[in-house]
Amino acid sequence: MDSLFIIGFLLICLILIVVISSCFSHKAKKIRDKIIGLSEAIKKRNEIDSVYKERFKELNARHIVLQFNHFNGKKTYDNFCLYSACYNYLYENEIQIRNIVGTIIANRQFKKEYEKEINESFAQTNLEIILTSKIKPKKFYKYEKEIYFSNYMKPAVDFNINLSKGYVTPAGRNSYRENMIKTFEQIFDMLESVEKEKAKRSSEEFRRRYERSLVSDRVRIQILNRDNLTCQVCGESKKNDSSLVLHIDHKVPIAKGGNSDLSNLWTLCKRCNLGKSDLILENIIN
Numbered sequence: 691m692d693s694l695f696i697i698g699f700l701l702i703c704l705i706l707i708v709v710i711s712s713c714f715s716h717k718a719k720k721i722r723d724k725i726i727g728l729s730e731a732i733k734k735r736n737e738i739d740s741v742y743k744e745r746f747k748e749l750n751a752r753h754i755v756l757q758f759n760h761f762n763g764k765k766t767y768d769n770f771c772l773y774s775a776c777y778n779y780l781y782e783n784e785i786q787i788r789n790i791v792g793t794i795i796a797n798r799q800f801k802k803e804y805e806k807e808i809n810e811s812f813a814q815t816n817l818e819i820i821l822t823s824k825i826k827p828k829k830f831y832k833y834e835k836e837i838y839f840s841n842y843m844k845p846a847v848d849f850n851i852n853l854s855k856g857y858v859t860p861a862g863r864n865s866y867r868e869n870m871i872k873t874f875e876q877i878f879d880m881l882e883s884v885e886k887e888k889a890k891r892s893s894e895e896f897r898r899r900y901e902r903s904l905v906s907d908r909v910r911i912q913i914l915n916r917d918n919l920t921c922q923v924c925g926e927s928k929k930n931d932s933s934l935v936l937h938i939d940h941k942v943p944i945a946k947g948g949n950s951d952l953s954n955l956w957t958l959c960k961r962c963n964l965g966k967s968d969l970i971l972e973n974i975i976n
Contacts, residue, residue, distance in 0.1 A: 721825060722833055728823050729834045730815045738811060739843060742804045746845035747793045754779075758855040764866070767857035772870040776853055780877070781884050788881065790849055794874060797845040804843070812838055849874045897944075904950035910938045917957035926959050935960040 726732050756779060761767040780787055812835075820830045851872040858865045872880070914936060919928040921936065928934045939958050942948030 721829070722837065724823055724825065725830055725833045726837060728815065728819055729837070730819070731812055731834055731838045734811050734813075735808065735838050738804070738807055742800060742843060745800045745804075746797055746843065749790060749793055749846040749849070752846055752849055754851045756851065756853045758853075759857070761855075761857045764857060764859070767855065767866060770855055772853045772855060772868060775855075776851055776870070776872055777880060777884070779851070780880055781887070784881065784884055784888075787877065791874075791878060791881065794847060794849050798847045801845055801847055808839070808842075849877070851877060901944050901948075901950045905938060905955065909950075909952070909955070913938050913952065913955050914957055916952075920957060921959035921962055922956045923958055923962040937963045939963050 756775065758770060758772075758775060761770065814831055815834060817827060820827050823830065853870045853872070854867065856865070856867040919936065920926070921934075926934055928936055937958050937960060938955055940948045940950070941954050941956055944950075948954050
């Protein structure tokens with residue numbers, strides 16, 4: 691009997707605590723709502739938020755996950771480099787990643803300005819306005835400051851790439867996994883390397899196209915006449931065999947850094963030209 695009385699008493703106390711707490715919470719909410727409606731500082735804060743809400747840019751995702759789990763064997767798994775995989779991903783998706791980087795950089799700068807403006811713009815509400823609220827000035831200022839400096843907007847100011855590779859042996863006895871996270875700063879540095887590599891490749895491709903364009907029909911005839919219509923490797927001559935097909939080719943291939951100067955051009959028959967592949971024939975002859 692005593693136990694039931696104690697339990698009942700405790701339940702009543704608990705209910706009273708909940709009711710009283712709810713009343714206080716409701717009263718506190720009414721006070722906060724009234725302060726929010728009257729506070730000049732909070733009105734200013736809302737204006738700042740509205741301005742920066744337009745400036746902050748959204749990101750669909752704040753990280754990218756790349757998983758690699760399809761390996762033919764442990765050796766293939768061991769040889770697979772997560773750094774290289776990340777680099778290749780950035781190389782192939784440079785424009786997309788640069789847009790993300792641009793958004794992060796802009797948001798970081800705006801976030802600094804946003805927080806600075808909030809700190810510098812705070813000014814307590816005029817006392818005359820507070821007196822109309824029937825709230826004690828001390829309590830009004832306390833709540834006003836708490837509300838003003840709370841609920842900061844949280845724009846996307848960070849981004850990373852999460853990479854992982856995994857392998858399970860055919861029998862399932864052993865499993866292996868490696869993880870790597872590339873931070874925003876690391877991604878930024880890798881993009882610089884990607885840009886340099888692309889510029890280098892672009893420059894080299896332009897050089898190759900330019901050098902090939904220099905070998906005009908006029909230059910071809912000039913080289914054929916200079917070499918007396920004779921293959922400079924095997925010695926076969928079109929003068930002796932009218933069906934002989936002759937090519938004008940580079941001694942040092944353009945792909946190996948060669949140019950289209952006349953000294954680097956020579957006459958080759960079809961057989962010798964096809965047979966040389968990427969070898970530099972002049973080295974073989976010498």
